[in-house]
Amino acid sequence: MAVNVETLEKLERKMTLTLPVETIQNEVGARLRKLARTVKMDGFRPGKVPMGIVTQRYGYSVQYEVMNDKVGEAFFNAANEAKLRVAGQPTITEKDGAPEGQMAFDAVFEVFPDVKIGDLATAEVEKATAEVTDAAVDRTLDILRKQRRSFAQRAQGAPVEDGDRVTVDFAGKIDGEPFEGGKAEDFQFVVAEGQMLKEFEDAVRGMKVGESKTFPLAFPADYHGKDVAGKTADFMVTVQKIEAAHLPEVNDQLAKSLGVQEGTVEGLRADIRKNLEREIKFRLVARNKQAVMDALLAQAELDIPKSSVQAEIDRMIESARADLKARGIKDADKAPIPDDVFRPQAERRVRLGLTVAELVRAASLQAKPEQIKAQVEELAASYEKPDEVVRYYYADNRRLADVEAMVIENNVTEHVLGQAKVTEKALGFDELMGQQG
Structure with a gap:
C-alpha cells in the first residue's frame, strides 16, 4: 500500500490510497463462499445453492461491503503510520488512472488542530464569592412555614x-x-x-x-x-x-415535622444553613467555571474542524427535537431546525473542548480516582440515602464518565485560577441565587 498525504487548507487533508485488485477479489470470494454455506433460496437445500446464483444475487452488496472495509482499514493504518489525529469521518472516492492490478482512492478528511494556549499569567478572571447570611436562613424558614400554612x-x-x-x-x-x-x-x-x-x-x-x-x-x-x-x-x-x-410557629414541633433529626429550632436552622451552603457552592463553582472558560478561550489560538462542529450541531438538533417530542409537539422528529441556529454555540463547544483537552494534557490535570470518589460523594450528600446514590453512579461507566468530566473541569478551573490575575467579587446571597446556576 502506497500513501501520499497533501494539505488542502488549514485542517483539511487529502490522502491517496492504492490497493491490489486481487486483495479485494480474494476477500469477496471468501465472503461469498461463507455466505453460500448458510444462504436459503427457494428450490435449494440450505448450503446447496450454486456459487453462480449466490454471486449473481449477493455479489454487488458483498463487493460494496468489502470495498468499504478494506479501504477503511487502509485509511486507518495509513493515518496511524503518518501519526495523524483524524477528526470525523473521511470522504472516500475512487480515483481513475491507477496502475494495472491496483485500485486507487482519494480520502479527504480533517485533522485535529494544534492548540496554542497563551501565558495564563496574563489572563484576567473575576472570581465570585458569597456567604449564607442569617437573613437568608430566615427567608428560607419563612418559605418552609408558608408551605405548611x-x-x-x-x-x-x-x-x-x-x-x-x-x-x-x-x-x-x-x-x-x-x-x-x-x-x-x-x-x-x-x-x-x-x-x-x-x-x-x-x-x-x-x-x-x-x-x-x-x-x-x-x-x-x-x-x-x-x-x-x-x-x-x-x-x-x-x-x-x-x-x-x-403560619406554623417556629418551634421544635415544626423542626420535627420537617424531619430534622435533633428536633430543635437550632437543628432546623443549622440544617437550612447547610443546604444553602451546598447550593451556594454549586452555583459559585458553575459561575467561576464559566469565567475561567471564557478567559481560557481568550488565550487560545486554534482552527476548529468543520466535521466536529457539524457533529455537535447534529447532536444539538437531535436533542432539541427530543425536547419538542417530550413536550408533545406533533412530528417533532421532522421539525425543520436550521444548522445556523446552533452553529455559534457548537463552534464554542468544540473550541472549548479542544482547548481544555490540550491544557489537561499539558498540565496533567486528568481526574484521579480519589477525586472522582469525592465528587460522587458530594453529589450524593444532598439525598436521603447517599450510599444508594453512590452505588448508582458506580454501577454505570457512563455516569462515572460524566462525573470524571466534571472533575476535570474543576481541575482546569483551579489550575487557571492559580495562574491568572484573579479579582474577587463578593456577591450578595440573593444576587447569586437569582442567577442561573
Whole structure:
C-alpha cells in the first residue's frame, strides 16, 4: 500500500490510497463462499445453492461491503503510520488512472488542530464569592412555614388583605363580548403571590364578602392567551369567601415535622444553613467555571474542524427535537431546525473542548480516582440515602464518565485560577441565587 498525504487548507487533508485488485477479489470470494454455506433460496437445500446464483444475487452488496472495509482499514493504518489525529469521518472516492492490478482512492478528511494556549499569567478572571447570611436562613424558614400554612375564614366584614386566600366569581368582556377563559365561579387564589394579574389583585384587595366590583383590566402584549393579549377587558368580580393564612410557629414541633433529626429550632436552622451552603457552592463553582472558560478561550489560538462542529450541531438538533417530542409537539422528529441556529454555540463547544483537552494534557490535570470518589460523594450528600446514590453512579461507566468530566473541569478551573490575575467579587446571597446556576 502506497500513501501520499497533501494539505488542502488549514485542517483539511487529502490522502491517496492504492490497493491490489486481487486483495479485494480474494476477500469477496471468501465472503461469498461463507455466505453460500448458510444462504436459503427457494428450490435449494440450505448450503446447496450454486456459487453462480449466490454471486449473481449477493455479489454487488458483498463487493460494496468489502470495498468499504478494506479501504477503511487502509485509511486507518495509513493515518496511524503518518501519526495523524483524524477528526470525523473521511470522504472516500475512487480515483481513475491507477496502475494495472491496483485500485486507487482519494480520502479527504480533517485533522485535529494544534492548540496554542497563551501565558495564563496574563489572563484576567473575576472570581465570585458569597456567604449564607442569617437573613437568608430566615427567608428560607419563612418559605418552609408558608408551605405548611393553613387558612381560616376571616370574621364577617373583614376586608381582603395581602396573603389572604380568596374565593371569587368573575366574568370579563371585551367590547361587550364574553371571551374564552374570562369567566369562573368559586375561583381561589392567594392575594399578592402573583397568581393573578396586578390589576385583578388590586381590585380585590380591600373588598369584603358579598361585595361586587367592576373594573378594567389591560392584558399585557405578551400575555399567554393570544386572543386577549394587548386588549382591555371589563371585569365584574364578586368575593364569596376570605380566608386568612396562619403560619406554623417556629418551634421544635415544626423542626420535627420537617424531619430534622435533633428536633430543635437550632437543628432546623443549622440544617437550612447547610443546604444553602451546598447550593451556594454549586452555583459559585458553575459561575467561576464559566469565567475561567471564557478567559481560557481568550488565550487560545486554534482552527476548529468543520466535521466536529457539524457533529455537535447534529447532536444539538437531535436533542432539541427530543425536547419538542417530550413536550408533545406533533412530528417533532421532522421539525425543520436550521444548522445556523446552533452553529455559534457548537463552534464554542468544540473550541472549548479542544482547548481544555490540550491544557489537561499539558498540565496533567486528568481526574484521579480519589477525586472522582469525592465528587460522587458530594453529589450524593444532598439525598436521603447517599450510599444508594453512590452505588448508582458506580454501577454505570457512563455516569462515572460524566462525573470524571466534571472533575476535570474543576481541575482546569483551579489550575487557571492559580495562574491568572484573579479579582474577587463578593456577591450578595440573593444576587447569586437569582442567577442561573
